[in-house]
Amino acid sequence: MNKTINSSPTPLNRRSLFKLSAGSLLATWIAAPLGNIFAQAPASSPAPAPTGPYTLPPLPYAYDALNPSIDTETMRIHHDKHHKAYVENANKLLADQPELAKLTPEELLKDLDKAPESIRTGLRNNVGGHVNHSLFWQMMSPKGGGEPKAELAEAITKQFGSFAEFQKKFNEAAMKRFGSGWAWLVLDDGKLEITSTANQDSPIMDDEQPVLGLDVWEHAYYLKYQNRRPEYVTAWWNVVDWDFANSLYKKALKKD
Structure with missing residues (x-):
């Protein structure tokens, strides 16, 4: 069945939300000569990238x-x-949060109530974005496409009747997500389900294990497809890495 995960700051475990939130980071310092009248202060060098517990993983291709x-x-x-x-x-x-920094990003998302309220939404958005994208890159491959394999193929057929029916329902979840968000195939209580989340919310916030996910934020497709999200969703199936999805499914079975 299709579900959505609430993106409002509290409570964290609701399953439905149709709320847009957007954030952008743009900090540019421009120094221009002011002539000989005023003394020119030395130009500041760009601030170094912040260090911390998380690092940007390289693309696998x-x-x-x-x-x-x-x-x-x-x-x-x-x-x-x-x-x-x-x-x-x-x-x-x-x-300034050494105890929170000791947690894995997944652990932090599962227990955001530990975070001070003043930074909770920021962590939800940014740690969620990090977790989601770290999975997303691996869910695709230049050798991807086709249909699922092995245990995952059997589970999809058992749950949805056929791969074609699963694909249809997954596409619907991706298309019906209003604004920014994700479509997911998750394992919940031993059962495969299709869901979607708003913004950068992750299924793991609701104790669901991601198996496959599609980013439907406009930044994921707009340069090529503009407002034609259906074309992007259709094309994405050509690069799905079913081997990786199957490995996530098997790991999820052990956790669930």
């Missing part, structure tokens, strides 16, 4: 590896700008 389904520039910006920003912002928020 080249920027152009998923062409033509996902274009080179989208991959470059998506990884090097958007994902990097989530990592840096999360590290900034955790700079």
Whole structure:
């Protein structure tokens, strides 16, 4: 069955939300000569990237590896700008939180109530973005596409009747997600389910184990597809890494 996960700051375990939230990070210092009348102060060098518990994982393939389904520039910006920003912002928020910094990002998302209220939403958005994207890159491959394999294939057929029916329902979840968010295949209480989350919420916040996820934020497809999200969703199936999805499914069975 289709579910949604609430994106409001509290409570954290509701399953439905249709709320937009957007954040952008833009900090640029420009020094211009003022002539000989005023003494020019030395230009400040850019602030170093914040250090902290999280690091940006490298893409497991080249920027152009998923062409033509996902274009080179989208991959470059998506990884090097958007994902990097989530990592840096999360590290900034955790700079004065040594106990929280000891947790894995997944552990932190599962127990956000431990975080001070003043930074809770920021952690939710940025740690969630880091976790989601770290999975997303691995869920795709230049050798992907086709249909699921092994245990996951059997489970999908058992739960949804056929791969075609599963794909149809997954596409609906991706298309019906209003604004920014994700479509997911998760394992919940030993059962595969299709769900969607708003913004950068993760299924693990609701004790669900991700098996497959699709980013439907506009930054994931707009350079190539503009407002044609259905075309992006269709093309994405050509690069799905079913081997990785199957490995997540088997791990999820042990956790669930």
